[in-house]
Amino acid sequence: MIESLALILASSLRLATPLMFAGLGEYMAEKAGMINISIEGMMLAGAFSAILGATVTGSPVLGLVFGILAGVMIAFVHATFSYRLTVNTYVVGLTLNLLVLGLTSFLLDTLDLADSQLSKFEIPFLSDLPLVGQAVFNQRWPAYLLWILIPTVWFVMYRTRWGLDMRAIGENPAAVDATGINVLKRQRQGLLLAGAFSGLGGAYLSVAEVGLFNQNMTAARGYVVIAAVIFGGWTIKGTIAGCLLFGAADAMRLALPALGFTLNAQLLIASPYILALVALVVFARRSRAPAAYGRPFVRGLT
């Protein structure tokens, strides 16, 4: 029993890791009032490019870098269209997601991609802890980056001027504009960062977690990330908790049949998404969203 619990825990954390990377990025973007459904596209592009990069260079580490760059590239396109030319962000996001899905599926058939996987890194002693030892301290090494990234994101958002600007933009962009800060530029910057984080998340999924690329590999995880940020009430703690929860739901989907529970397979596959939906309905109204959440900023005084 303990053993299977440890397994489920390990699998939960493994499945939550890509979500957490992307979640940190989306958290920063949403703090500045943006909702980026293109997170899905960024993650998928990241996942594909990581394997592509690993195949071309022969190094899964460089693959990770490729993945990040791919995420930034998608973000750049989105930012240019939505936060420079002010095209509706949902239209652009949806288009990008479809584009990336089609392109990666096509390229997957056309190109000959090699399998490539980053190694695990086992932290001595700690990994011997009962129950959590293997789950937390024996992971693919990029997962440990989270230990640095989470406090860094907090510091950036709450201790730097850039973070103050971002938080203020999410609440009252017109007021920020009036103080002479370029609102759209800040939003573009936030989106690029979200792209880097999501690209990393996607790359982790392919080049660290699985070791290869499948068609539509992210399977709507990008949307789950958005749900996690909302579920977390636009806090870092909450976002991470949301990602872990959705990761656990994903893990249960895999673990339950293995443990001998027979459930409707379709229902199982749908369960993380159903959970995300329920969480949104329950939590979205309870916590305080940024006041200008999802509203495009148009210059001009009231």
Place this chain on the structure above:
Amino acid sequence: MQMSTPKAGAPAHNAGAPAAVELRGITKRYGSIVVCDDVRLTVHRGEIHGLLGQNGAGKSTLVKILIGLAQRDAGEILLEGRTVDISDPLAAADLGIAMVHQHFSLVEELTVWENVTLGEAGRPDARRTRDLVRDIGLRYGLDVDPDARVEDLSTGERQRVEIIKCLRRDPSLLILDEPTSVLTLAESRELFTVLRHVAQGEGKTVILISHKLDEILSATDHVTIMRSGRIVAQRATAATDERELAREMVGRELSKWVAASALGDSDALIDPSLSTDPAMLSPVEPIHEDEFPVRLRIHEARVSRDGRPLLQGLSLDLRAGEILGLAGVEGNGQQVLGDLLSSLVELDSGTVEMDGVALATGRPGVMHMAGIGVIPEDRHASGCVLDMSVAENLVMSTVESVARRGFVSRKAIRANAERLIEQFEIATPSPDTPMRQLSGGNQQKVVLARELSLNPRVLVAAYPTRGLDVGAIEYMTERLHDAAASGIAVLLISTELEEILTLSHHIAVIHRGSIVGQMRRVDVDAERLGLMMGGQVV
């Protein structure tokens, strides 16, 4: 001291010392409308200068030019005797001009010190900024906790933060736009004490925009009164009184507006004492009170939003067959009243009764079903659908009349449209023409036709002639009169005094969400009306 040759037009105040601000012949046009016409204004260092005027008098535009949000078409701006060019708000800030806006520009989720430091460069320094907030607070009497979240503060405290934000840059000229519109009386008094200190203690210059007479009188040293883009009077505050200010603000010339709505043939019953005042020429026949029954009664209506009171015990009776004009400066609750009668707002307390029967507020369709027709304030936003045809717009609120079992009949829509187009003389190429292609006057006719075709018992007309040309204004005026004559109770909401004077039988004045006074049209005099609009109970 050397004798300097005084510049033409510039009054010698502190002989030799240039004025803190001098405007020479500032003119601004939007299209063909002149909003500021050759404005000349001199404000001296250390004084609080009041800018008084009704909505649309040009006060706001003038100030926008000063802080770089609008560009002048002609004229010169001099600061301390130096000609300057203010191209954008940042340039204004560099020149030491700061403004406290009517609507706060604070980020509610952030703390006070975070708001104060927003827009600066370098790493945000919590300790330094907190100290700064406390220092300014001590120096000017603006007490506020730097670590409090803005959303937890009262409106008075928020305004203090707003002013601290301005004073932090140590401006030489501080402009306040209607600063007390959201404050309580006590908070307003506190504010004026601070302003007095800013002007006299710190030698800064303050320009205070207001339409409240008592404020101007108690807080300023000099006052400039604007009307229709022009400066009509400049006084030392000590040398004037409420009555004079009210008179100058409201004006007494016969406006083009009244001349245009040529209904002067029925003005036989005007009080002769008023006929000396041309603006008071009334085309409206007086109606004796109690002659008609009360149709709609609003009693002690209270509404607040986000803790800000919008209606504060407003009571109003609308009588059948009578036009009640609701005068007042914009933003005193007119919009909420309109929303209330469109079922868009729920009352916190109070009642709305139609012929003695209470109506549920805020429930979609209730007011409409009870027979209240509304010509909304903004016909493009809520009066009609610009991309649908005239015929479709005409049945918008009576779809049931042209539909059977959920299917609309195009034939019935067309028949209805043709009837109304003829009846209301709507100039349109065809009933199928999109609304967008009609002129403003004809769009308004469509809205009016639709609302009147429902045979309403009450008609609310909010700014019914806004943006219309002379002919259309005349048409609307006649139609509203006909509506009243046919027994409909008409509520006319407007900030155009002439419009109200021309149309109404009764006039009520709204101020800060309640009715401060009511009078019959024949009893109106400009002074009293001006006083009421300025918040004085007369």
